[in-house]
Amino acid sequence: MKVFTTLATLVSILGVLAAPAPVVNSHSELDDRAITITVAAPAGTIVGVKGLTTEDFNGIPYAAAPVGNLRLRPPQRLSTSLNLFDATTPAPACPQFIADSDASDIPAQILTAVSRTPFFQKALKISEDCLNLNVIRPKGTKAGDNLPVLFWMYGGGFELGWNSMYYGGPLVTSAVLNGKPYVFVAVNYRVGAWGFLPGKEILADGAGNLGLRDQRMGLEWVADNIAAFGGDPSKVTIWGESAGSISVFNQMAAYGGNITYKGKPLFRGGIMNSGSVLPTDPIDCPKGQAIYDTIVEKAGCTGPDSLNCLRQLPLDKFTDAANSVPAMLSWTSVAVSYLPRPDGDFLPESSHTLAQKGRYAAIPIIVGDQEDEGTLFSLFQANTTGSTAAIVKYLKDLFFHGASEQVLTALVETYPDSILEGSPFRTGPFNELYRGFKRLAALLGDIVFTITRRVFIDIAKTVNPKVPVWSYIASYGYGTPILGTFHASDLLQVFYGILPNKASRDIQAYYSNFVYNLDPNNYSGGTNSLSRVIDNWPQWEKGTKKLIQFYAYHFQPMVDDFRTDSEKILSDNIDTLHI
Numbered sequence: 001m002k003v004f005t006t007l008a009t010l011v012s013i014l015g016v017l018a019a020p021a022p023v024v025n026s027h028s029e030l031d032d033r034a035i036t037i038t039v040a041a042p043a044g045t046i047v048g049v050k051g052l053t054t055e056d057f058n059g060i061p062y063a064a065a066p067v068g069n070l071r072l073r074p075p076q077r078l079s080t081s082l083n084l085f086d087a088t089t090p091a092p093a094c095p096q097f098i099a100d101s102d103a104s105d106i107p108a109q110i111l112t113a114v115s116r117t118p119f120f121q122k123a124l125k126i127s128e129d130c131l132n133l134n135v136i137r138p139k140g141t142k143a144g145d146n147l148p149v150l151f152w153m154y155g156g157g158f159e160l161g162w163n164s165m166y167y168g169g170p171l172v173t174s175a176v177l178n179g180k181p182y183v184f185v186a187v188n189y190r191v192g193a194w195g196f197l198p199g200k201e202i203l204a205d206g207a208g209n210l211g212l213r214d215q216r217m218g219l220e221w222v223a224d225n226i227a228a229f230g231g232d233p234s235k236v237t238i239w240g241e242s243a244g245s246i247s248v249f250n251q252m253a254a255y256g257g258n259i260t261y262k263g264k265p266l267f268r269g270g271i272m273n274s275g276s277v278l279p280t281d282p283i284d285c286p287k288g289q290a291i292y293d294t295i296v297e298k299a300g301c302t303g304p305d306s307l308n309c310l311r312q313l314p315l316d317k318f319t320d321a322a323n324s325v326p327a328m329l330s331w332t333s334v335a336v337s338y339l340p341r342p343d344g345d346f347l348p349e350s351s352h353t354l355a356q357k358g359r360y361a362a363i364p365i366i367v368g369d370q371e372d373e374g375t376l377f378s379l380f381q382a383n384t385t386g387s388t389a390a391i392v393k394y395l396k397d398l399f400f401h402g403a404s405e406q407v408l409t410a411l412v413e414t415y416p417d418s419i420l421e422g423s424p425f426r427t428g429p430f431n432e433l434y435r436g437f438k439r440l441a442a443l444l445g446d447i448v449f450t451i452t453r454r455v456f457i458d459i460a461k462t463v464n465p466k467v468p469v470w471s472y473i474a475s476y477g478y479g480t481p482i483l484g485t486f487h488a489s490d491l492l493q494v495f496y497g498i499l500p501n502k503a504s505r506d507i508q509a510y511y512s513n514f515v516y517n518l519d520p521n522n523y524s525g526g527t528n529s530l531s532r533v534i535d536n537w538p539q540w541e542k543g544t545k546k547l548i549q550f551y552a553y554h555f556q557p558m559v560d561d562f563r564t565d566s567e568k569i570l571s572d573n574i575d576t577l578h579i
Contacts, residue, residue, distance in 0.1 A: 036088060039143075041228035043221065044082025049089075050139065053173045057135040057229070058164065059091020062221035063214065065129035066190065071311045071318075072197060072207050075131055075217045090134075092127035093162030095319055097192030097338065100327045128194070128315060133218050136168045136184040138176050141230035148235040148515045149226055151267065152186040153215055155242025155275070155488070157328040158196050158339045163188045170497055171508065179528035180512035183231035187218035193322030196338035199292025200284040201307045208283045208343030212250050216346075219251070219266040236267040237515045241490055243339075245275030245367075249351055249456075250340050253360040256348050265361070269518045271511060272367040273490040274449050276456040277352040279578045283341040287401065291325050291337050298324045333377040334448050335398040335579055352574055355459045362464040364518040366511075368472030368547070369453055372423045372484030374445025378437055386436015388412050391443065399447070402576045407569065411447075414566040415439050424484025431482050446566055447577070449487070454545075454560055455571045461542050470520055471540045471547040471560065476503045478551065493552075501552045506534045 037055050039046050048057035061082070063075035070076060141147060152168065154161035168184035175182050189195060195211030202208050223233045240248045248270045252259065259266045281287065296302055299321035301309035310318060326332040342349050354360050384390045392408045400408065415422065422438025423445055424431050432438055446452070450473075457469055476493055477485035494511075497504040510520035517524060520537050535555045538546040545560040570577060 038084070039228050041225040043078070043225050044085060046082060046085045046087050048087050048135075051169065053139050053176065054136050054169045055139055055141065056169065057087040058089055059132040060085065060087050060135065060221075061132050062187075062218050063131040066131060066194070066210075067128045069311055071128065072194070072202070072205075072210070072307065073311075074207065074210060074213045077217070090125070090164035091132045091188070092125040092130045093164070094130035094188060094190050095126055095128060095192065095194055095315070095322075096162075097159040097323050097327060098329070100323065100325065100330060130162075130188050130190070131214055131217075132163070132188050133221065134163050134168070134184075134186045135226070135229050136172050136186075137230055138172055138181045141181070141183070143228050143230055145230035146227075146232040146235075147230055148180075148182045148237065149222060149231040149233070150182050150184050150511075150515050151219065151222060151236055151238045152184065153189070153238065153240035153244035153247045154186070155240065155244040156191060157334070157336050158211060158243045159192050159328050159336060161191060161243070166491075166495060171495065174497065174505075174508045175512045175515075176527075178509050178512045178526075179523075180516050180526040182512070182515050183226060183229055185218075185222055185226070185231075187215055189214035189218070192338050193295060193318075196340065197292065197295070197322075198283045198285070198288025198338075198341055200289060201292060203282075203284045203343060205307055206345065207307075209250075209340050209346045212247060212254070212340055212346055215247055215251060216254060216266075220261050223261050223264070223266055234264065234268070235515075237269040237271060237518075238267045239271040239273075239511075240275070241273040241495070242275050242488060245272040246278050246340070246351075247275075248272045248365075249276055249355075249360070250347065252363065253351055253354040254346055256354065256359040257361050259361045267361075267363070269363050269514060270365040270367075271514065272365060273494070274369050274373060274487060276367055276453050277355055277459075278339065278448075278452075279350050279352045279574055280339065280341045281350075281402070281578045283343045285341070288341060294325055295321045328377075329380070331380050332398050333380065334444060339579070350578065352456070352459070355456060355463070358463040362460075362467045364468045364514075365460075366470045366472075366514060366520065367453055367457065368474065369445075369450045370485045370487055370489045371425055371473055371475045371478070372441065372445060373449040373487045374423055374441035374443065375483045376487045377444050377448075378441040379433070381440055382434040382437075384436055384440060386417065386434075386439055388417065391436070391440060399579055400577050402578055403573065404576075407573050407576070411566065411569045411573075412443065414563070414569065415443050424478075424480070424482070426478070427484070431484070433482055445487075446563065447570065451563060451567050451570055454567055455574065457540055457560075458542065458571070461540070465542070468519070469540045470537050472537075472550055473547060473558070473560075474503075474550045476501075476550055476552040493550075499552065502554065503550050503552050506555070507550065509534055510537060 037048050163186035172184050189211045238248050296306045325337040328336050391412045395408050419429050419432045423441040475485050477489050492498050493503050494507045514520045537548050547560045549556050549558045
């Protein structure tokens with residue numbers, strides 16, 4: 001039963017990953033003048049496609065192709081102007097890391113096999129020449145309209161994801177209906193080893209955190225060009241989910257909080273769905289170096305100039321080597337191989353340290369989590385047995401190398417070893433996939449997402465008490481077997497709006513208000529007000545710790561004070577609990 005449940009989940013995940021981008025009108029059978037539209041921007045002339053309610057410009061290059069000698073290097077600006085660039089169809093995704101290519105277990109082998117099929121590769125148009133972005137605006141928008149801009153960064157554990165997977169057309173249409181039209185931008189950035197390879201060689205070469213640097217260059221492109229599309233570069237909100245949400249804070253903390261470009265800030269607000277600070281060891285830490293060395297050996301690049309050797313490999317051989325380390329959808333779970341780490345430059349220190357020192361751009365933010373963040377990441381750990389000793393060993397071996405067993409034991413013991421407790425929360429004796437599943441799911445969800453979120457907000461409100469923060473817990477998937485309101489549920493409810501319920505409609509309205517006014521409760525601006533009233537969303541303050549709990553058909557205020565014993569241990573030991 002466990003195997004079938006796991007395989008069903010994997011198939012579901014792959015179904016989402018491999019789904020092609022929504023179809024745009026083909027101009028092979030229609031008059032080009034009727035369905036295309038051209039924008040003259042500083043980057044060049046760009047030809048997009050008209051839809052019923054939006055105008056879409058897909059796959060616009062914002063940097064030079066990171067191929068050949070530019071592989072594993074910071075993004076380089078385009079040296080030539082675009083000339084009638086065809087932006088009418090989705091562009092390539094960056095190379096993906098979906099499964100460990102050397103794994104022997106059946107689920108990983110299935111993921112690897114499916115991800116290498118011609119259908120999957122063709123659907124994504126996998127290419128290293130992938131530094132592009134999509135711009136979607138309301139139909140009829142023109143230069144000078146000065147609409148606010150919502151800049152999207154996808155999630156995927158810094159291992160997978162691509163911009164055309166997230167079609168923002170329905171969001172733009174919803175914003176128009178809410179009287180708050182905006183321009184939507186989705187950036188492609190490098191993932192896996194292409195974007196986040198660690199090691200002392202990477203550090204010495206200045207090639208750390210390339211995926212974050214890609215995002216930053218995408219933001220700079222917006223600053224230079226979005227006015228031509230009818231957007232206002234002074235009113236940019238950055239938004240992300242999971243790794244994209246962690247990226248939001250990383251962009252806030254880039255270069256110690258320097259978000260200026262040509263003397264102006266690149267963005268003014270942030271929305272963070274499931275992710276905030278991520279305490280990490282430096283890019284040349286022992287774990288990071290072990291990953292680099294493993295890839296070099298697998299690639300046959302051992303020697304004095306291993307990094308240059310990696311740059312010269314054919315793509316298929318580099319991919320096989322890059323994807324030979326543990327992947328996220330596996331036993332190692334969210335102790336991922338590739339993630340942002342301090343490099344002394346883009347990220348001068350660990351993100352939590354930058355927060356503590358106030359070395360980040362203090363902007364209004366929305367930050368929240370799913371109630372059951374850890375269930376999706378606890379499907380592969382049945383042999384932990386659920387005992388305290390086994391979970392402590394699991395955390396010590398894979399997550400927190402610098403933490404003492406005493407601290408880890410104290411942390412694990414704050415999660416009762418009982419089938420009546422754990423995640424999915426509030427489900428009594430049900431949903432125990434294997435012994436200790438609910439306990440481990442609660443723990444993993446908290447240490448990476450939910451309780452870390454509260455620790456981050458507490459730090460932010462201490463350092464910058466006057467900067468507003470709104471927080472939430474999403475419970476709109478309550479009752480879903482095994483997974484509950486699982487990680488990435490926000491994508492289904494908010495981004496895609498699959499269910500036209502109160503949660504989808506009203507959260508999109510909150511976000512539209514925030515994009516306009518940096519306040520989810522402020523209806524002013526735009527073309528008109530909402531015809532319905534949405535619940536007041538209280539600010540999170542240190543004294544009251546109020547947030548809002550989202551259900552599918554009703555919202556309710558709550559106090560952010562659950563699992564405070566776990567919070568205290570995480571907060572008190574944040575300097576040693578590094579992934």
